[in-house]
Amino acid sequence: MKFFFGKGKIVEENIFKYLDLIKKEKDLFTQCLEEYLKTNKLKHSAAKIGSVHSYESKADDMRREIELSMYNKALLPQFRGDIIRLLELIDKLPNKCESILYMISLQNLKIPKMLKEGFRKLIIKNAETFGAVHVLITSLFKNPKEVQAYGDKIDKIESASDAIERELISAMFSSKTIDKCDRILLKELVLEIGSISDYGEHIADMATIIHIKVKV
Amino acid sequence: MNLLYLSSGMFLGWSLGANDAANVFGTAVSSRMVRYRTAVLLTALFVILGAYLEGVQGIKTLSNLTSQNLLSAFIVAVSAAIAVTMMTAFKLPVSTSQAVVGAIIGIGISNSQFNFQGLTKVVLCWVGTPFGAILIAILLYFLLSNILNRLNLSLVSLDFILRTGLVLGGAYGAYALGANNVANVTGVFANTIGLSPHLLAIIGAVSISIGVITYSKNVMYTIGKKLVPLDAFSALVAILAEAVTVHIYAKIGVPVSTSQAIIGAVIGIGIIKGMRTINIKTLFSIMIGWVSTPLISGIISFALISFILGK
Numbered sequence: 001m002k003f004f005f006g007k008g009k010i011v012e013e014n015i016f017k018y019l020d021l022i023k024k025e026k027d028l029f030t031q032c033l034e035e036y037l038k039t040n041k042l043k044h045s046a047a048k049i050g051s052v053h054s055y056e057s058k059a060d061d062m063r064r065e066i067e068l069s070m071y072n073k074a075l076l077p078q079f080r081g082d083i084i085r086l087l088e089l090i091d092k093l094p095n096k097c098e099s100i101l102y103m104i105s106l107q108n109l110k111i112p113k114m115l116k117e118g119f120r121k122l123i124i125k126n127a128e129t130f131g132a133v134h135v136l137i138t139s140l141f142k143n144p145k146e147v148q149a150y151g152d153k154i155d156k157i158e159s160a161s162d163a164i165e166r167e168l169i170s171a172m173f174s175s176k177t178i179d180k181c182d183r184i185l186l187k188e189l190v191l192e193i194g195s196i197s198d199y200g201e202h203i204a205d206m207a208t209i210i211h212i213k214v215k216v
Numbered sequence: 217m218n219l220l221y222l223s224s225g226m227f228l229g230w231s232l233g234a235n236d237a238a239n240v241f242g243t244a245v246s247s248r249m250v251r252y253r254t255a256v257l258l259t260a261l262f263v264i265l266g267a268y269l270e271g272v273q274g275i276k277t278l279s280n281l282t283s284q285n286l287l288s289a290f291i292v293a294v295s296a297a298i299a300v301t302m303m304t305a306f307k308l309p310v311s312t313s314q315a316v317v318g319a320i321i322g323i324g325i326s327n328s329q330f331n332f333q334g335l336t337k338v339v340l341c342w343v344g345t346p347f348g349a350i351l352i353a354i355l356l357y358f359l360l361s362n363i364l365n366r367l368n369l370s371l372v373s374l375d376f377i378l379r380t381g382l383v384l385g386g387a388y389g390a391y392a393l394g395a396n397n398v399a400n401v402t403g404v405f406a407n408t409i410g411l412s413p414h415l416l417a418i419i420g421a422v423s424i425s426i427g428v429i430t431y432s433k434n435v436m437y438t439i440g441k442k443l444v445p446l447d448a449f450s451a452l453v454a455i456l457a458e459a460v461t462v463h464i465y466a467k468i469g470v471p472v473s474t475s476q477a478i479i480g481a482v483i484g485i486g487i488i489k490g491m492r493t494i495n496i497k498t499l500f501s502i503m504i505g506w507v508s509t510p511l512i513s514g515i516i517s518f519a520l521i522s523f524i525l526g527k
Contacts, residue, residue, distance in 0.1 A: 006379075008372040076375045077248040078447050083371075145368045214374055216361045216449040 007074030011066055012141050015087070018062045019134050022094050025055035026130040029097040033123050037116055042105045049101050056094045063087050079210060086206045090137070092199040093130060100192050109185055112178055118168040122193050125161045129200035132157060140207050147211040151204035154197070161197040165190050218409050221286045222402070224293035225416075226423040229401040231300040232312040233263070233427020236397065238435035239309060239458060239474035240389030243451035243482070244382040246440020256432060258383065259390040260425035266394025267421030272413040273469045274399030275406050288323045289404040291520045295319040296400070299513035307434045308505035311473030314342065316400045318510025322517030326525075341470045345461060349480025350487065353457035357488050360453060378448040385455035392459045393474050394421050396466040439478055442498045444486040457481035476506070 029052055032045040042049065066087060070080045103109070111119055136150040168190050172183050241255035296315035303310040317338055369377065401420035406413055440446055446454065458478040465472040479502055486494035 006376070008375040012372050073248065075371060076378065076448050079371060079375075141370050141372065143368070144370055210371070214369065214371060215365050216374075 007069060007072070011069055011074045011083075014062065014066045014069070015137065015141065018059060018066065018087075019090075019137060021055055021059045021062060022090070023130060023134060025052055025059065025094050025097055026127060028052050028055065029101065030123065030127050032101055036104060037111065037120055037123075040110045042101065045101075049105060052098055052101055056098045059091065059094045063091050079213065082206065082210045082213065086137075086203065086210065089199060089203045089206055090133065092202075093133065093196060096192070096196050096199065100189070103189060103192060107185060109189060110182075111186065112172075112175070114175065114177075115168060115172060115186070118164060118171060119190075119193075122161065122164045122168060122190065125157060125164060126193050126196040128157050129154065129197045133200055133203050136204060136207055140211060144211050144214060147207055151208050154200045154204040158197040158201040161194050165194040218286070221290045222405060222409060222411075222419065224290045224297065225402045225405055225420065228293040228297040228300070228312070228316070229398075229420050229423025230427035230430070231297045231304060232397060232401055233260075233424035233429075234431035235300050235304045235310060235427075235435055236312060236393055236424075236474050237390075237428035237432035238439050239478040240393055240455065241386040242309075242436040242439035242478065243446050243454045244386050244440075245436050247382075247446050247448050247451040249379055249382050249448045249451060250386065252433060252436070254383075255386060255436075256429050258387050259393075259428045259432075262387045262390035263394035263398075263424050263428065264418070264421040266391035266396075267398035267417045267424070268394075268414065270391075270395035270466055271398035271417040271421070274396055274466065275403040275413045275416060277399065277403075277469045286405075286408045287524065288327075288521060289408050291517050291524075292316060292319040292323060292404050293401075295322065295513040295517035295520060298516055299509050302512065303505050303509055304431065304435060306501075306505070307438045308502055309435050309439055309475035309479060310502075310505045310509040311342070311475050312397060312400045313338070313473050314506065314510040315513040316404065318512070318514035319517035320404070321510070322514035322519075323521050325514075326518050326521045338470060341465055341468070341472050342476065345465065345472045345476040346480030346483070348464070349457050349461040349477040350484040352460055353453055353481040353484030354488060356457050356460075357450075357453045357485060360456075361449070364449075378452055381452045382448070382455060385452055385459060389455050389459035389462070389474070392462040392466055394424065396462050396472060397474065398424065438498065438502075439482065443479065443495055443502070444482050444489070444493050446482070446485065450485045450489075454478060454481040454485055457484065 028048050032042060032048050032052070035045050036042050067084050070084055075083060132150060132154045136147065136154060139146040139150055169187050172178055172186050178186070237256060237259045240259055241250060244250040245252050245255050296312065296319045299315045299318070300310060300312050317335070364374070364377070398417050398420040401423060402416035405411070405416060440451065458474060458481045461477040461480070462472060462474050483494060483499070
């Protein structure tokens, strides 16, 4: 099969491997956050944060390898730039996971009990982005007519995340028990977690553009 | 001595290869879908095949257009080759057929032996070639885009189809080029040098191939980039439209210009994509090249024959 489809097929396979790598990082990321929500600490997750960093680093290497093969004349010339832009957008997801964990760990952020359920919902909703992006990119390469439907699904995830973000920010700024400085730091954390689904939306937009361009 | 005369035909073959190879793979190479090296090797191979299998018909038609002796055949080939090489240096895709016919007219005017009836058929086909290619390109564009869009193709599959299509279409175009245009190279020697049409076809085809391999890059980018910027699908449609047009004329037995066919095809795509995509300046230069090529070769052949015969 590879013999007939050449470099394009290799790029496709490497993109799927890249997505699998990101999924593993996402699993570790959510495990860390679950522990953090339970204990308000990431102390026991140091090894996991290290693994998240390692996955992020591997994902970067793989992305560069795919980009290099694109510059080496894989796939149609008019799509090479678009695919590279798409990969760079996807790469924001693992980067964001890593930066959120470091943010919590380095700033020693504590989530007040009253906000924990909201944060849990926000994390679950944004973690859904990873699965949806995986399916979206798979459909772009395997079954393009489904791209629009999966793009819409990511759009809904992003809207739901926005609603949770607004609720959380409103709750923390209405609270009289949370310190003003903590409010600002927690708000920043909310926006950081919410940016995962924002990037998901950008990825969906780019995939839709590529799908439209595939039509001749 | 015969070899010396025939060398002019081989010079013409070289100049044709250098100019016309662009017509079959120019769009594919310019759209970065096929490597230049792959393109020239495929062109060289299929030009020889086309000339050997289907080129004899055109040689017979051209040899009946006028009765040439060895000297006038030599002058025709040299004049046409100089005109085409000049245009290649200017990076303009031109018609070798027109250069040959222009040179024949130059000689015909000089010795008053020209067959104007035969010329009418050829000139009609010249006008028909670009317009026919425009029409075929438009039809093919709508037909193929409709089929591809219905197939729900992935990126990789589309890449495979277009890449394979461009290679096959280019090979077919090179085959049609060999079948149709070898007559321009050695056709004028058919009644004079005593070689069989098949042998003349092979000699012509090898000369064309050498031109393809050594000096064809210049014109390729004029066709694929400067006139209308083409994506891979448009490049495929252009190649197919050009090949179909030229093959139709090869079947009729009239040597026509692959340059005019590919330019017609590219303009056809420009029409579909909006007239603004056509670079009018480049189009105008090409048109000037088309008019001046037969004129230059005619003047050269007239001057040469007049000088040699002391008229």
